Amino acid sequence: MTQKKTVHMACLTAADMREIAARAPVLLLPLGSFEDQGPCTPMGDYLLADKVAERIALKATGQGYETYVAPVLPFGGADYFGYMPGGIALSQTTLRAVLTDIFECLLTRGFKKIIVLNGHGGNSAMIHDVTRQIMKQTEVVIPNLYLWRAASELLPQLLGAQKAQLSAGHGANPLFSIAMHLCPDLVKPEALVRPEPDKEAWGLKVADFGQVSLNGVSVSLPFEGDVTATQGIGRGDPALCDAQTGLKLTDRLVETGVLLVRHMTEKNS
Known part of the structure; x- marks a missing residue:
């Protein structure tokens, strides 16, 4: 054999x-x-x-x-x-x-x-x-x-600066797109949620995963991720992710x- x-x-x-x-x-x-x-x-x-x-x-x-x-x-x-x-x-x-x-x-x-x-x-x-x-x-x-930082750096080249910025973040690009390509049988697009645009933590507007905005400046907080994220989603919109982007990134x-x-x-x- x-x-x-x-x-x-x-x-x-x-x-x-x-x-x-x-x-x-x-x-x-x-x-x-x-x-x-x-x-x-x-x-x-x-x-x-x-x-x-x-x-x-x-x-x-x-x-x-x-x-x-x-x-x-x-x-x-x-x-x-x-x-x-x-x-x-x-x-x-x-x-x-x-x-x-x-x-x-x-x-x-x-x-x-x-x-x-x-x-x-x-x-x-x-x-x-x-x-x-x-x-x-x-x-x-x-x-x-x-890997995922490198993939994030590649996003603007593949999607253009605006779409890359809107789609990048925890629970979105690049990881979701890469998972859609590499593990299509494990992803559940039907469960998609989008980040809450007006989410606040510690009395301040959430800027990103683990971060809030103070007068336009990002401040990191030592909270658990669910305080600033929406069901694991940071600032990126997972609706903008797709398997073709995942293929190119991979x-x-x-x-x-x-x-x-x-x-x-x-x-x-």
């Missing part, structure tokens, strides 16, 4: 992994969260990060840059989502320990080319802290591509990821 090639480390045997390790490939570490993504999108955005990672690894390997995907970390660092029934998050202290242990396991076994593909804002600060400490101790550089993220793999390979050759 011919076995289908996999880029997922979890699907490889120990013998496979010993052989692969000797070639010092690039490893992708996808991270995500399990939280409120709005009423239309599955709570596990880590599913999307894992799918994007797989596409990057397959395309990079096909271009001659051998790449594999480490098991996705499904639980993100706690920030705004403690209110969500069923949601699971790690304290920032725990996230630091988990990331430190993951990197130590890989680095001590000779894997020096590691790229983080992050799918949760609450992970960002700790990824930076842990990878910076590793760089200071070992001179190994572990870049972090925050393709651009994969292109970016492959470029990063290539750059890392050439820097470490």
Whole structure:
């Protein structure tokens, strides 16, 4: 029986992994969260990060840059989502320990080319802290591509500045469009709600997820996300999201990821 090639480390045997390790490939570490993504999108955005990672690894390997995907970390660092029934998050202290242990396991076994593909804002600060400490101790550089921030930066090019601004936000673009493309069987467009335009928190008008406006200036508040969001929806309008936008965003993220793999390979050759 011919076995289908996999880029997922979890699907490889120990013998496979010993052989692969000797070639010092690039490893992708996808991270995500399990939280409120709005009423239309599955709570596990880590599913999307894992799918994007797989596409990057397959395309990079096909271009001659051998790449594999480490098991996705499904639980993100706690920030705004403690209110969500069923949601699971790690304290920032725990996230630091988990990331430190993951990197130590890989680095001590000779894997020096590691790229983080992050799918949760609450992970960002700790990824930076842990990878910076590793760089200071070992001179190994572990870049972090925050997938949804990168996709948000691409939105104006794909939709135009006005539509990008109106559609971008938690529970809307880019995540909802990407989910419509990558996981069409899991999204529920019929459950769509739009953000409340006059929502207030702490006596001030809500500006965005976790933020209010004070005389035209955004101020962040330490409240749970449901205080400023409408069923997980920030300022973006999910009605402006669609699978075609998700396809274009995914393709651009994969292109970016492959470029990063290539750059890392050439820097470490």
